[in-house]
Amino acid sequence: MEVTAKAPGKVILAGEHAVVHGSTAVAASIDLYTYVTISDSDGNDELKLHLKDMGLEFSWPVGKIREALPGMGDCDPSLPKPCSAETITLFAALVEEENIPEAKITIAAGVSAFLWLYTSTQGYKPAKAVVTSELPLGSGLGSSAAFCVSLSAALLALSNSVNQDFGHQGWLTLKENELEIVNKWALEGEKIIHGKSSGIDNTVSTYVNLMQKTSEFGYASDQVSVTGNMIKFRSGELTCLESNVSLKMLITNTKVGRNTKALVAGVSERKDRHPIAMSAVFKAVDSISNEVASIMQSPAHDDIAITEKEDKLEELIEMNQGLLQCMGVSHASIETILRTTFKYKLASKLTGAGGGGCVLTLLPTLLSRTIVDKVITELESSGFQCFIAGIGGKGVQICFNPTS
Known part of the structure; x- marks a missing residue:
């Protein structure tokens, strides 16, 4: 089996910058998504990451990861945990060896986040992850959060931490307690990428309301989601x-x-x-x-x-x-x-x-x-x-x- 997860980007509808000074901000998801597919490693004893849109591929022998990070084998996917500064440095060293082109060096932190989230939930298992996205990078649409959320969901789906309805055709929505675990892991990934994070982007990207309405918008699809995927944020409190x-x-x-x-x-x-x-x-x-x-x-x-x-x-x-x-x-x-x-x-x-x-x-x-x-x-x-x-x-x- 292979598992695919998708998570949306976000926009700030109102309140950016002023929110830093105690005002209210409103953020909402958008129907542009990042997709992460994780599958077996085709018999290779390697962990592979393919950033398809960027034309970049990375691979690490799992033995090398084990040698660099000997404490990652004993993992509990249901218990999200922070990544220490020392561990971030070790992951950064593994990423640096991949010789990312200078023009794309900004994605290095995202690759480190991938290594952290993968080894923290799967240990040293070989696998291949393929990432595609409809979101432009670094444009304020929450692309890094969508990546961390979709990656966390796919990884947890490979464990016993979320719904494993293998016979279901099409997309599955996770239960509330499962979404909470995904959101916490995603936040830790966001911290690796950005140093610190308000939690707005990953929270918007994670949570969902299943109401449906027919769109009368002339160029929209016939079915659009009218969701509860909106966040009000003020003084550190998310609603x-x-x-x-x-x-x-x-x-x-x-x-x-x-x-x-x-x-x-x-x-x-x-x-x-x-x-x-x-x-x-x-x-x-x-x-x-x-x-x-x-x-x-x-x-x-x-x-x-x-x-x-x-x-x-x-x-x-x-x-x-x-x-x-x-x-x-x-x-x-x-x-x-x-x-x-x-x-x-x-x-x-x-x-x-x-x-x-x-x-x-x-x-x-x-x-x-x-x-x-x-x-x-x-x-x-x-x-x-x-x-x-x-x-x-x-x-x-x-x-x-x-x-x-």
Whole structure:
């Protein structure tokens, strides 16, 4: 048998940066996924990792891993644990020997996270893991969390820690206690990659609500998930929310890298220079985030109610973007996208750290496909990358595939 797991990316709907200063933020999953498939090693006594989209393959003899990390054989997948700084250094040394190209060196920490999660749950068993993703790396869409969540779920599915319904056809949703284990392991992987993590991204990527509705959006699939995959976050406290609104967003990747730490520091410095003004900005963002959460949770009984919700959300998106500009985290590429979508009377905001990264544009239910195509064509002609994504994609799921 081989097992495949998939987990979604995420967007910040409201509240980025201000959340660092005590305001509320709202994050939601999107229906763009990372997939991890783990299978037997074809008779080789090696652990292999194939990052298919990047054209990179790694392999380690399990004997070498055992020699470098002799304490990993006695593992309990049901008990997530942190990775010590010393162990991270040992994994980093194994990864360094793989000679990752300089242009792709940023994925080294992710490879270390893979080694940690694999050996912590499987010990020294040989295997092959193949990773593919619909999410661009380093763009603020939670690609690293989706990787850690899908990897954790696939690994736990190989043990006795989660549902093992081998006869089930198609995707399986895990039970709540199983999702909790997956989420905890994924958080440890995120810490290896980022040094520290709020837990927002992996939590959004893990949890799921199974409500279904038929989409009336002209270019969406017939069935979309209207999920509880939304998180409200404030002062370290995460709250899972159930959404009653099916939204479609145009996500535009500026392809501009950004330094998240520097951007966060810049907002703090601006707050120090203008404490009263910035306090008012953060308070306004808090109000916007709470109103966004309230709108997303309130029922919409007909097309008129849906349109009214979308109109309110558009205004809140514009206000939030204006406040992000006040914080100094916009960028010339973001402003170009804002001007382009504004020409078509569409509301947009940056998502995540800003300074590049991605921009969200709300696509109203009644918007014609012709307009969407025009916007995408204009943005892509400027060198940007565009995706259409549903807000509230399903959380992590697993699938068992019989092998020949």
